[in-house]
Amino acid sequence: MLPLTPWAPGFGIYIHWPFCLAKCPYCDFNSHVASSIDQDRWRRAYLAELQHGANAGAGGGHKVTSVFFGGGTPSLMPPATVAAVLDAIAGHWPIAPDLEVTLEANPTSVEAARFADLRVAGVTRLSLGIQALDDDALRLLGREHDAAGAIAALALAARHFDRLSFDLIYARPGQTVTAWRDELTRAATLTSGHLSAYQLTIESGTAFYLRHARGALPLPDDDIAADLFEATQEILGAHGLPAYEISNHARPGQECRHNMTTWRCGDGLGIGPGAHGRLTDTDRNRVATQNHRTPAVWLAQVEANGHGGLPPEPLDADARRDEFLLLGLRLTEGVRRTASQAAFGCDPAELVSAPALARLVAGGFMELDDAGLRATAAGRQRLNAVLAALF
Amino acid sequence: MTDLNHIRNFAIIAHIDHGKSTLADRLIQVCGGLADREMREQVLDSMDIERERGITIKAQTVRLDYQAKDGRLYQLNLMDTPGHVDFAYEVSRSLAACEGSILVVDASQGVEAQTLANVYQALDNNHEIIPVLNKIDLPAAEPERIKQQIEDVIGLDASHAVMISAKTGLNVGDVLEAIIARLPAPKGNAEAPLKALLVDSWYDAYLGVVILVRVVDGRLTVGQKIRMMATGATREIDRVGVFRPKGTLTGTLGPGEIGFITAGIKEISETKVGDTLTDERRLAAEPLPGFKPSIPVVFCGLFPTDNAEFEHLRDSLGKLALNDASFQFEPESSAALGFGFRCGCLGLLHLEIIQERLEREFDLDLITTAPSVVYKITMTDGSVLDLHNPADMPDPVRIEKIDEPWIKATILLPDEYLGGILQLCTDRRGVQLDLTYAGSRAMLVYRLPLNEVVFDFYDRLKSISRGYASFDYSLDGYQEGDLVKMSILVNNEPVDALSIIVHRSQAERRGRALCERLKDLIPRQLFKIAVQAAIGGRVIARETISALRKDVLAKCYGGDITRKRKLLDKQKEGKKRMRQFGQVEIPQSAFIAALKMSDD
Numbered sequence: 008m009l010p011l012t013p014w015a016p017g018f019g020i021y022i023h024w025p026f027c028l029a030k031c032p033y034c035d036f037n038s039h040v041a042s043s044i045d046q047d048r049w050r051r052a053y054l055a056e057l058q059h060g061a062n063a064g065a066g067g068g069h070k071v072t073s074v075f076f077g078g079g080t081p082s083l084m085p086p087a088t089v090a091a092v093l094d095a096i097a098g099h100w101p102i103a104p105d106l107e108v109t110l111e112a113n114p115t116s117v118e119a120a121r122f123a124d125l126r127v128a129g130v131t132r133l134s135l136g137i138q139a140l141d142d143d144a145l146r147l148l149g150r151e152h153d154a155a156g157a158i159a160a161l162a163l164a165a166r167h168f169d170r171l172s173f174d175l176i177y178a179r180p181g182q183t184v185t186a187w188r189d190e191l192t193r194a195a196t197l198t199s200g201h202l203s204a205y206q207l208t209i210e211s212g213t214a215f216y217l218r219h220a221r222g223a224l225p226l227p228d229d230d231i232a233a234d235l236f237e238a239t240q241e242i243l244g245a246h247g248l249p250a251y252e253i254s255n256h257a258r259p260g261q262e263c264r265h266n267m268t269t270w271r272c273g274d275g276l277g278i279g280p281g282a283h284g285r286l287t288d289t290d291r292n293r294v295a296t297q298n299h300r301t302p303a304v305w306l307a308q309v310e311a312n313g314h315g316g317l318p319p320e321p322l323d324a325d326a327r328r329d330e331f332l333l334l335g336l337r338l339t340e341g342v343r344r345t346a347s348q349a350a351f352g353c354d355p356a357e358l359v360s361a362p363a364l365a366r367l368v369a370g371g372f373m374e375l376d377d378a379g380l381r382a383t384a385a386g387r388q389r390l391n392a393v394l395a396a397l398f
Numbered sequence: 399m400t401d402l403n404h405i406r407n408f409a410i411i412a413h414i415d416h417g418k419s420t421l422a423d424r425l426i427q428v429c430g431g432l433a434d435r436e437m438r439e440q441v442l443d444s445m446d447i448e449r450e451r452g453i454t455i456k457a458q459t460v461r462l463d464y465q466a467k468d469g470r471l472y473q474l475n476l477m478d479t480p481g482h483v484d485f486a487y488e489v490s491r492s493l494a495a496c497e498g499s500i501l502v503v504d505a506s507q508g509v510e511a512q513t514l515a516n517v518y519q520a521l522d523n524n525h526e527i528i529p530v531l532n533k534i535d536l537p538a539a540e541p542e543r544i545k546q547q548i549e550d551v552i553g554l555d556a557s558h559a560v561m562i563s564a565k566t567g568l569n570v571g572d573v574l575e576a577i578i579a580r581l582p583a584p585k586g587n588a589e590a591p592l593k594a595l596l597v598d599s600w601y602d603a604y605l606g607v608v609i610l611v612r613v614v615d616g617r618l619t620v621g622q623k624i625r626m627m628a629t630g631a632t633r634e635i636d637r638v639g640v641f642r643p644k645g646t647l648t649g650t651l652g653p654g655e656i657g658f659i660t661a662g663i664k665e666i667s668e669t670k671v672g673d674t675l676t677d678e679r680r681l682a683a684e685p686l687p688g689f690k691p692s693i694p695v696v697f698c699g700l701f702p703t704d705n706a707e708f709e710h711l712r713d714s715l716g717k718l719a720l721n722d723a724s725f726q727f728e729p730e731s732s733a734a735l736g737f738g739f740r741c742g743c744l745g746l747l748h749l750e751i752i753q754e755r756l757e758r759e760f761d762l763d764l765i766t767t768a769p770s771v772v773y774k775i776t777m778t779d780g781s782v783l784d785l786h787n788p789a790d791m792p793d794p795v796r797i798e799k800i801d802e803p804w805i806k807a808t809i810l811l812p813d814e815y816l817g818g819i820l821q822l823c824t825d826r827r828g829v830q831l832d833l834t835y836a837g838s839r840a841m842l843v844y845r846l847p848l849n850e851v852v853f854d855f856y857d858r859l860k861s862i863s864r865g866y867a868s869f870d871y872s873l874d875g876y877q878e879g880d881l882v883k884m885s886i887l888v889n890n891e892p893v894d895a896l897s898i899i900v901h902r903s904q905a906e907r908r909g910r911a912l913c914e915r916l917k918d919l920i921p922r923q924l925f926k927i928a929v930q931a932a933i934g935g936r937v938i939a940r941e942t943i944s945a946l947r948k949d950v951l952a953k954c955y956g957g958d959i960t961r962k963r964k965l966l967d968k969q970k971e972g973k974k975r976m977r978q979f980g981q982v983e984i985p986q987s988a989f990i991a992a993l994k995m996s997d998d
Contacts (some may be wrong), residue, residue, distance in 0.1 A: 390949070
């Protein structure tokens with residue numbers, strides 16, 4: 008494997024496929040269950056929006072370093088559409104030699120049958136939504152697979168993809184620290200190099216939200232949640248999968264480059280319904296972009312205007328600084344002095360309140376040295392409070 | 399101008415919810431003051447807050463034309479008055495403008511504490527009183543028992559009480575007939591020099607200052623030059639009218655009549671409530687007696703949640719004070735809460751109403767500190783000072799003694815709750831003066847320190863009696879007490895807004911309660927937090943808030959980034975309302991919640 012580029016944020020393209028076979032009760036992503044999908048129309052729309060992005064100069068002449076198919080359930084995309092999207096990207100932009108192409112997939116047998124075709128289409132990295140290795144938990148999470156099926160799908164995926172990741176959800180209702188340690192230890196032996204472990208959060212607009220509001224979904228309290236987080240760091244660290252971001256663990260070099268680009272405040276072009284992006288023009292003006300969320304609306308907009316974007320939001324210096332810190336401090340590497348100098352013309356310590364930083368350093372939550380500014384393990388675990396204190 | 403014999407001026411007095419405003423509505427309707435389609439509930443309660451809470455805050459007046467059974471047309475002037483003790487001043491003004499009162503008593507609930515207080519005021523004003531039993535259509539009504547109670551508790555002859563249902567309109571006509579038959583007509587002389595009582599005044603955006611008057615002698619006419627006897631100001635009347643209840647110009651008002659005038663007055667401060675208006679060219683020999691001024695007894699700090707709103711708060715308080723003579727304010731600053739005002743009110747309900755009016759009518763977001771009373775502090779050098787704010791308490795070594803205000807409280811309650819209420823009064827340092835029964839209701843009279851009452855007494859009273867006890871009080875002098883200033887320390891630094899003056903015997907209980915409350919209210923932080931209650935240097939209660947262990951967003955991709963940035967912006971904004979205590983920043987909201995006076 009190629010190691011992670013020493014330090015360059017890169018340029019990523021995110022493709023959002025908004026459709027799922029069923030809506031999971033915890034998921035607040037932009038996902039929809041459709042009875043039928045006009046695949047030709049959708050493929051044309053993706054290609055049109057890519058064309059529009061290229062015409063508008065997205066990427067500022069940089070090579071594309073990553074493409075990420077997210078959703079929804081992009082493993083339900085016709086592999087031909089995936090191939091067409093990748094071909095179009097290669098036609099519009101220069102491509103980095105080690106281009107990473109990730110696609111999110113569900114570990115059901117139906118989707119596993121497409122792995123080979125997706126590999127041929129150009130996908131280099133698969134991210135499987137396994138979520139749990141416990142059948143009761145999978146039922147609770149509303150997943151359509153069981154643990155055995157997930158393990159089988161993972162094995163099949165490993166035959167086609169060098170780079171693999173899977174997601175787990177923890178701090179589930181009633182989950183004990185002992186049970187999670189056991190489940191995570193089994194998971195660590197299954198992974199080839201990357202694992203995302205997300206704490207379950209209750210988002211408004213989901214089925215879990217209503218159940219939680221009714222008191223029918225008792226979540227672990229703050230102290231148990233902290234124990235679970237600390238156990239996650241310890242076990243995955245011991246298996247050679249240290250955290251490189253709050254919820255993402257990888258063997259060194261196996262980090263998800265696409266997401267690293269996001270967290271390092273590189274540019275990202277968002278394509279598809281509800282996709283977000285960050286684009287910087289040649290005058291170093293940066294905007295946040297966002298597409299229409301409703302699939303039918305996005306589709307109609309693209310067909311009418313060539314793109315499905317809402318008016319972009321310009322990011323002023325404060326907003327850029329805030330994003331630089333709130334994203335960068337999620338990373339174990341923190342924010343680099345060189346990156347801060349390049350973007351803001353000053354050291355990272357000068358971006359925050361000096362007395363607050365001094366208190367946080369003294370308290371063991373932050374570290375500052377020649378390389379840059381970062382949150383310690385203790386600080387990352389409490390990053391919301393650390394960020395709130397920094398300004 | 400109406401013949402005096404054909405005028406009746408009356409007030410309606412009642413305990414809250416006994417149906418005063420409904421009866422007023424019905425009387426207006428029967429007399430044709432408003433078409434049915436114009437009727438809405440509580441016509442006279444014009445402030446939103448009055449209609450919502452079902453209470454009357456400001457006195458209102460309305461003129462009714464009533465064709466009586468004797469064939470004559472009568473002019474009836476109805477003053478709708480507030481029922482609560484906090485608005486006793488408004489009540490006394492209204493009562494002084496009338497010759498009689500209708501006492502409305504709920505036929506199932508019977509006499510309540512406010513009923514008593516209001517009846518005594520009416521009697522002080524030499525009013526004839528017509529008892530009216532309301533809600534007799536309800537199954538729970540027990541008119542005979544309540545009549546007996548009125549005789550036993552108030553000492554009023556209830557044998558001719560009118561039995562009505564204001565809601566259905568049943569027998570409302572009998573009330574009007576009783577007003578004609580049983581209330582005296584006003585006295586006055588149309589030819590004598592003008593004497594008119596300034597009952598109330600308010601600012602109207604279109605008319606300028608509007609003055610509500612009761613003419614005693616002489617007449618008021620458009621174009622007349624009047625003099626206000628207390629201030630000496632002279633003005634020319636440009637409008638004379640009455641409320642029916644809509645304002646209607648009449649051009650003139652004669653003896654016994656109640657109505658309004660405008661006289662090109664821009665500043666409400668020119669009009670002193672209780673003043674006497676007379677004719678500039680034909681002065682009255684002496685003014686009318688006027689009213690006893692009201693003195694604020696409860697003080698608290700009002701702070702804008704957003705410090706940028708300070709000037710807006712100042713303006714709003716000024717406007718409110720114009721409309722509410724019994725309300726005072728002066729600037730105050732607090733390290734925890736920023737700049738605000740120390741406000742003096744007549745009582746807790748008054749305070750609550752003021753806060754609500756500021757929030758609604760002036761769109762302000764406010765923080766209210768714990769109410770405190772006015773202490774009289776005698777210093778070792780013999781000087782005496784009034785202390786309105788615990789934060790201003792002088793060094794104890796220079797204090798000779800502290801006197802606190804006491805009240806005489808009347809509590810009426812079903813006897814099954816007597817044990818709990820007696821215990822409450824004892825816990826709050828009360829001294830029992832009287833305990834009597836009327837049927838299954840007990841009437842308790844207690845002396846209590848006002849300091850204990852403003853804290854949480856009323857809430858406790860309501861909860862112990864499940865809402866069935868009623869309570870009213872009057873001030874009953876000052877008395878020396880063993881009072882100390884209790885401070886609340888967060889990470890060893892005092893929170894000025896939370897310091898209170900408390901009786902030594904209550905300090906530990908209150909201190910522990912406040913510390914426990916803050917422990918629940920202050921969110922866990924990166925560092926642990928010590929919360930202490932102390933008297934002088936001695937800590938009497940302590941709680942520790944352990945440090946936060948985990949607080950981080952699990953996912954931060956795509957749209958999460960913008961959301962998180964906006965949240966951070968909000969947090970930065972919120973920081974303006976944080977205060978640094980050692981290593982930690984405590985949100986003002988925690989202090990605000992701790993200051994909420996209810997549930998202790």
